[in-house]
Each structure stands twice: as structure tokens, then as C-alpha cells.
Amino acid sequence: MAQPRVIIIGAGPSGVRCAEALVAAGLRPTVIDENRRDGGQIYRRQPDNFTRPYAKLYGTEAASAQALHESFDALRDKIDYLPETLAWNIFDGHVHVVCNQRARSLPYDALVICSGATDRLMPVKGWHYAGTYSLGASQIALKAQACAIGRQIVFMGTGPLLYLVASQYVKAGAQVAAVLDTSPFMRRVAALPKLLARPKVLRNGLTLVMGLKRAGVSVLTGITPLEIKGSPETGVQGVVFHDARGRTQTLECDAVGMGYHLRPETQLADLARCAFRFDQETRQWLPEVGEDGRTSVPGVYLAGDGMRVLGADAAEIGGRLAAMAVLKDFKFDVPEDQLQRLRAEQASMERFRQGLVQAFPWPAEQAAQLPDDAIVCRCEAITAGELRHVVCDMGAREANRAKAFSRVGMGRCQGRYCGNAGAEVIAHAAGVPVEMVGRLRGQAPVKPLAIAVLEEKQ
Incomplete structure (x- = not known):
């Protein structure tokens, strides 16, 4: 039987540990990394000509950062690593990528999205x-x-x-x-x-x-x-x-x-047609995830902060669990005791996450208090007053309708940085719960592509 074609998007804590577990089972996954080197954002590597020590660069997380980097270095000849490569679309069992202004599509049997988180x-x-x-x-x-x-x-x-x-x-x-x-x-x-x-x-x-x-x-x-x-x-x-x-x-x-705090990067999960749910605790839409990172779409898995924000060490556990889910779904043997231990560790981290949500709440009320001349969407320079106008005077009470009327979330970031706050402004102006505003639909490309990009012949 041919080995399943497994693609991992992201080489942060969850992506590295996922690749490590798959390699240990005898697979050779493809790892797509938008960055120049592994580590993700939290353990971002310094350039080769920089010599700052780990303790100074990563502080209390120095040991974890070094361990992750060393693990990835040991994996390099056992995986197909694609650095400085943007995964810009997912469609019909293929990940569409671009590197050095060359675009191509990569077929997969299993896709593990380890997209991490970004600033909220x-x-x-x-x-x-x-x-x-x-x-x-x-x-x-x-x-x-x-x-x-x-x-x-x-x-x-x-x-x-x-x-x-x-x-x-x-x-x-x-x-x-x-x-x-x-x-x-x-x-x-x-x-x-x-x-x-x-x-x-x-x-x-x-x-x-x-x-x-x-x-x-x-x-x-x-x-x-x-x-x-x-x-x-x-x-x-x-x-x-x-x-x-x-x-x-x-x-x-x-x-x-x-x-x-942070918000999961969910655009790729959206393009993969994963189902979403509204999370009342954090007041945002998150992908629906079942046991060990399985999504509503067969063959698509989520791990790490791209699923929900639990932190770097929890992301490592999530990466291992997603790898085990892939292995089980493709009839590989997975040690049940190891699976249960990782699930128990993740459960304690989930309780800690709930504590962080309670201790550091999203200040939704600030959106309601924004003056009309305050810019909400920096990409398109849309003010709070303009957004309130399309709600109150044009009836745009849903996120995508407000986007069409005002251009909020239509810029380079596609709502990554203004989407949550924009929804709060719309909800307050319309006098409805924020979940009724919905969420901005993900669209390809998830980030801008150069006009000069050429598609490689398959």
C-alpha cells in the first residue's frame, strides 16, 4: 500500500512535533513554511549572522526554543521542507503554494494545518x-x-x-x-x-x-x-x-x-471548508474541532494555536495528537497509553487557557466607545463613523454586507486585524449580539500575490 501523502502547513511548535511523530511512524511529510526558517513566531530563529544567546533572545522559553530547533534540524533530511513558501489556497484536495514567484499545487491525502496565531x-x-x-x-x-x-x-x-x-x-x-x-x-x-x-x-x-x-x-x-x-x-x-x-x-x-492576546489564523481552515462555531468566551468564530484535531472535513486536521490559543508547549502536544489522528485514520498502530497521556496534558492546558480568558478579557466595550473619526480598518482607512453609517443608514448588519458597502476588511490583511473589532462596532450600532454579525468569509489568496507569479507545469 502506498504511503499517504501528508502535508503540514506551518513549522512552528505544532508543525515540528507533528512532522516528528509522522517521521517516527515511517512517513515522509511535506512541511510548508512561510518563514525563512522553522520556529514559527514564538520561536522565530535569528538570522545566521546573528549570535545572540538563546537565554537573551527567548527568555524563560529559551530551553523550549532550543529543543524545538534541534528537533527540526534532526528532521531536515527526513521531510520535504519548503521554506519561504506561501500556502495561498486550499481547493479540491490540493494546497496551492507560491515560492520565488513560482506557483504550483500539491495534492494531499491528509492535510494538517498548523497556521498558528496572530495579534488580536x-x-x-x-x-x-x-x-x-x-x-x-x-x-x-x-x-x-x-x-x-x-x-x-x-x-x-x-x-x-x-x-x-x-x-x-x-x-x-x-x-x-x-x-x-x-x-x-x-x-x-x-x-x-x-x-x-x-x-x-x-x-x-x-x-x-x-x-x-x-x-x-x-x-x-x-x-x-x-x-x-x-x-x-x-x-x-x-x-x-x-x-x-x-x-x-x-x-x-x-x-x-x-x-x-492572540487570535487563531483561521483563513486556511475556512478555505478548506471546515465548519466554524462562535466561541462565547472569547467572542470570536473558531473552527469546529473534534478529537485530536479532526475537523468537519475528512482528511483535514488542525493543531496548535490555529485551532485555539493554548500556548507553545500546548501546541507541541496538539501537533503530536494531530499526527496520531492521521496515523489512526490511515490504519497505523498508535500506542493508546501515549494518546491518553497527551490528551490528559492538553486538558490541564485547556483549564489554564480558560483562566487566561478570564484574567485578560477582550475589551469589547472599547469598540462601542470609539469616536467616529477613529480608524477601524487601517488597510482601507475606514473609520468607526463610516462603519456605523452603513449599519444605521444602509442596513448592513452582517459582516460581509458591511464589507461590501464600506470596504472594511477588504485590504491587504483581509480582516485579520480589524475583523474582530469591526464586528463589535457593527453589533453595537445594530443593537444585536456580536455572533449575529457573523464573520468575514475567507477568500484566496490569503495574502497578496505578485503579478509576476508564474504557474509551474505539473
Whole structure:
């Protein structure tokens, strides 16, 4: 019997561990990686000519990053690795990819999508000024380009990544003016029983916060962002916010790193025709996933943060479980005790995830409070007022209808960065629950392709 053709999209923690488990079973999977090298976003490798030590680059995650990189290095001659390759469409049992302006389609019997997560962003007036970055972009600048996003930086948002990136900048010697967290401190206290499901991870998080304070960084919780001050000519000049007591404060800075935890990258799952469901806890649409990463589409599996955001070590477990699901579905022997152990580990991580959702909630109310002149969609420069106009005056109460009338979510990011907040603005203007707004439909290509791309003959 011929071996099944297995394609893995993504070479982050879940993709690497999935490939490792498949190779151990005697398969040779194809691994498609949009990045230049393995590691994903969380363990993004530095360029070959950079020599910063793991401890400085990855902090508390240094050992995990090094272990993953070494595992992938050991796999290189046992897999078909396609770096710097964009998977831009999935259709009719094929993954359509482009590399070096050459496009081709790859057939599969089993497809494991390990697409990871991206920043979840909530607009604030002035966030379109030069010098405003997502937390993920701030990390890329530091890890892959060895530079800071500014000379005096404010990190604003909520979630563990906020503190991790700020700590990485402090370790690199950058000047961090403040960390502004929208989540009230008492939310974390209330979430402690769930967060204690993973005491080591909780301890690492507390260590990051204490390290920032020891470095003299102001850490404020329960804030409400009002505006990023600046101009088209000068870029970012400061941040205005209400503190936990409701007092208006202003901080001078020339760069802002923003992020409200993470959201799964789901466009490829959408193109693969996977079913979605609305998650009330996080107020977003997520793919429906059964046991061990199986989706509603036979032969398509999800693993890691592209399924739901559990963190890097949980993504490694998810990758192994998805590989085992593939093996079982193609009649390979899978040790049941190992399967049960991984499922139990994942269950404890799910409880921790619920604690994070409780401790660092998505600030949906900020969307309702956005002034009409605040830009929601940076790609198309669509303001909150324009979006409210198509809802209230043109009857566009559904996400894709509002997109057609206003162009919100029609730009380069295809709603990755404005989709969640845009839905909240629409829901508030229409006076309906956000789930009734629906979600922006994924369309190929998931990212822009150059006009010069040529299709290879099969």
C-alpha cells in the first residue's frame, strides 16, 4: 500500500512535533513554511549572522526554543521542507503554494494545518500613525532584525504576550516607558484557581512582571486607551488613557506596541471548508474541532494555536495528537497509553487557557466607545463613523454586507486585524449580539500575490 501523502502547513511548535511523530511512524511529510526558517513566531530563529544567546533572545522559553530547533534540524533530511513558501489556497484536495514567484499545487491525502496565531487588535484613535506596531511585529523587529521599534516605547493591550514582549525589549536594552494593561488586576486574582493548573507557567508570568518593575518600567492595570497622539508628519508622539481610577494621563513616546492576546489564523481552515462555531468566551468564530484535531472535513486536521490559543508547549502536544489522528485514520498502530497521556496534558492546558480568558478579557466595550473619526480598518482607512453609517443608514448588519458597502476588511490583511473589532462596532450600532454579525468569509489568496507569479507545469 502506498504511503499517504501528508502535508503540514506551518513549522512552528505544532508543525515540528507533528512532522516528528509522522517521521517516527515511517512517513515522509511535506512541511510548508512561510518563514525563512522553522520556529514559527514564538520561536522565530535569528538570522545566521546573528549570535545572540538563546537565554537573551527567548527568555524563560529559551530551553523550549532550543529543543524545538534541534528537533527540526534532526528532521531536515527526513521531510520535504519548503521554506519561504506561501500556502495561498486550499481547493479540491490540493494546497496551492507560491515560492520565488513560482506557483504550483500539491495534492494531499491528509492535510494538517498548523497556521498558528496572530495579534488580536482593538483600534484606538491614532493607531494608524507611523510608530504603532502589533506585539508580533515588535517581536519580529527584535528577533529577526535586531532593532527596537522606537527610542521610547509604550506597550499597550492585555494578555501574557504584552508582558513577554515588553520583557524581551528590556533585556535587549530598549527604553520601555510603560506597560498599559486594560484588564483590571482583580480579574487575575479571580482567575487564580484556573491559572494554577499550570503553576510553572504562572510563575514565569509573575517573574516577567516583577522583572519589568525592577527595571523601573511603570506597569498599570485596568486602563482605558483614549488616543495615540501624533501626526502624519511626526508619527507617534504619545499615549492618552484613563487609569484605573478614571483619571486622564498622558505618556510621551515615539512608538506603541499593541495587542489583546492572540487570535487563531483561521483563513486556511475556512478555505478548506471546515465548519466554524462562535466561541462565547472569547467572542470570536473558531473552527469546529473534534478529537485530536479532526475537523468537519475528512482528511483535514488542525493543531496548535490555529485551532485555539493554548500556548507553545500546548501546541507541541496538539501537533503530536494531530499526527496520531492521521496515523489512526490511515490504519497505523498508535500506542493508546501515549494518546491518553497527551490528551490528559492538553486538558490541564485547556483549564489554564480558560483562566487566561478570564484574567485578560477582550475589551469589547472599547469598540462601542470609539469616536467616529477613529480608524477601524487601517488597510482601507475606514473609520468607526463610516462603519456605523452603513449599519444605521444602509442596513448592513452582517459582516460581509458591511464589507461590501464600506470596504472594511477588504485590504491587504483581509480582516485579520480589524475583523474582530469591526464586528463589535457593527453589533453595537445594530443593537444585536456580536455572533449575529457573523464573520468575514475567507477568500484566496490569503495574502497578496505578485503579478509576476508564474504557474509551474505539473
